[in-house]
Amino acid sequence: MNFIDRCVSLLKELSSSKKDFLPVYNNEIVSECITTMKRLFEENQKEALDTSTDSASSQDGFIVVKIRHSILLFIKRCLIAYHHERLNRLKKLRWEFGSELPTEVSCNLTPKEIEWFAKYCSNLSDYMGRLNEGRGFDLTLNRTAPKRIFIQVRCLQDHGDHELEDGTTVCLQKDNLYYLPFSQCEKLIHQGIIEQVSD
Amino acid sequence: MDSSALTISHDYLDIDSIIAVNTKVTTKMESTVCKLGFIDPACDSENIVKNTKLELPIWLTRELYNDGLATFELPKGYNESFRQVLEADANVVDLHRLGPNYYRLGQFLAALNLPESTAIANCLVDTFYQRLRRIMDFSSNSPTSLTPEIGQFVGKLDNEEVKLFEESRKAMEKFKAWEDRRIEKILSNELVTKLRKRKRAAMELD
Incomplete structure (x- = not known):
């Protein structure tokens, strides 16, 4: 067998x-x-x-x-x-x-x-x-209720230019600190590109 | 509904169940069957004669047993003397070494309509009931890092119990995070973190 x-x-x-x-x-x-x-x-x-x-x-x-x-x-x-x-x-x-x-x-x-x-x-x-009456909704985001609009993050790897919703670009470089809108960096945190710095 | 669909069990796709029912048991043929030689690779003849002993996976033995063609010995851990050990103190038994899918195989045996089926079923429930308390104790009071004692404890658990232990630990962890208001911080996804750790370990090896 x-x-x-x-x-x-x-x-x-x-x-x-x-x-x-x-x-x-x-x-x-x-x-x-x-x-x-x-x-x-x-x-x-x-x-x-x-x-x-x-x-x-x-x-x-x-x-x-x-x-x-x-x-x-x-x-x-x-x-x-x-x-x-x-x-x-x-x-x-x-x-x-x-x-x-x-x-x-x-x-x-x-x-x-x-x-x-x-x-x-x-x-x-x-x-x-x-979803959201045809306007779209990313189900992978907003898993916890946001407490503030901007959060401080540290970049963990060289990611290059990242465009924000208002059109400005941020160049994400390793070990640099950024102050970014929460809504736009959640996905990057999930992917391990940046991490949230605790206050 | 198609009647054949009803015969598919709920654990059809469950990997642990498949591994459990592939456990080998000593099967004794109760009558001669011609041309069945192919089920035993060690057997040269074409026919399997009466009283031959074979090591067969239990799901295959069931087919022969149901037709009254064979009997088999209960796997270790399900016979009467072992059931008495479990009844006396189930906590000292290393179910991982016996199983590691002790409950899964037990359920299969209980469903077989053996003379011992009822006893096995009762024993499974009783064993689980006895061990559950310690699983909950260890999982809800363990520190975040695994100590050797906990490692040793988990090493003796059945696969099913390990899942329960992990779930309970995670729930406790979440509760503590909520208590410390740690919940406000977003974390990277579990697998992303694991992949990064692995990459780092690989780089250190190079």
């Missing part, structure tokens, strides 16, 4: 990286699983079409087909759970990092997953754009 353990190792790999980001997509085991499922299906089909056997062994044949089918269903369950968990993590990353994923994450994705992520992003921004 080595192939079943191989298949479950896919999931163990994911769950042991729980606190981590998405690990590399394990193409090797996934395609192995699919080949096994095809093989099991074909063997079952052959068994089912084989009418030459007598009634005693056809009883056993029925059991064999059933067991093989349940193995096939189990592998299917593993594969679905694997992909489902990856997409769920990817979804979570969208809310943490925004639509631009850091390269550490995006290099572990398959083309299909990247395609899915792009679709998820556009669905989400579509939805947020339609």
